[in-house]
Amino acid sequence: MKKLTIGHLYPDLLNLYGDRGNIQCFRKRLEWRGIEAEVIPFLSDDSIDFEVLDIVLLGGGSDREQELVCQYLKKIKHDFKSYVEDDGVVLAVCGGYQLLGNYYKTEKKTIEGLEILDIYTEWEPERLIRNIVLNCPLFETPVVGFENHGGRTYIGDHTPFGKVFFGLGNTGKSGYEGVLYKNVIATYLHGPLLPKNPHVCDYLLEKALERKYGEGVRLEPLPDKLEHKANNYIVSRYSDKKYVLKETIKRYT
Ligand code: GLN
Secondary structure, three states: OOEEEEEEEOOOOOOOOOOHHHHHHHHHHHHOOOOEEEEEEEOOOOOOOHHHOOEEEEOOOOHHHHHHHHHHHHHHHHHHHHHHHOOOEEEEEOHHHHHOOOEEEOOOOEEEOOOOOOOEEEEEEEEEEEEEEEEOOOOOOOEEEEEEEEEEEEOOOOEOOEEEEEOOOOOOOOOEEOEEEOOEEEEOOEOOHHHHOHHHHHHHHHHHHHHHHOOOOOOOOOOOHHHHHHHHHHHHHHOOOOOOHHHHHHHHO
């Protein structure tokens, strides 16, 4: 029986807006295909053996929690980077996305990042909060979610995860969202991301299975009619709208 091991990093500090739902989604979609799923939660003081992991989830957190987690990230920085460079699968959401970069400059201080991605984030007083829809070159189906961040992320030469169809994304101005690097998806989309976008979940699962068991692993399709209907509903809600940053900010502050 095939098996994937999923490491949930620091659920005691980084777990906003149902990030844990991403873990449930990984687990169920593996089990429905007869593949065993083991989930290992690593609390902030635990040591982490990346050798045994096939998927890593780094969730979101408030600025305060990100500051607290920073000291633990220092200890795993080298091993986490080696795992990513060795094509390890990572889903990093919001605060987790920011922490993969060089730094996050908050209102009060600069939080050191993992320096896995050559990106940086700077805080601005207006939070970027709303539903968001992306066009991702990886998928025919749009990616839908919810964003809520004070940080603006500047991704330099990195490939974005998607183009903003509706919503705000990395900076509210660039028109792009997240980063795709090797087998890492780093994104502002909470919601949680994967139950709303089973195509994204299966993409990451296939990458993890390919890395572990070799090329050519294809997951059999699941009856995702309801999920696609929900996704489609969100997209259709916004298809006639244009986003205007100023209006958005006024409405949400
Ligand atoms: N604290 C970060 C910000 O506000 C990340 C928030 C989050 O993970 N939702 O930008």
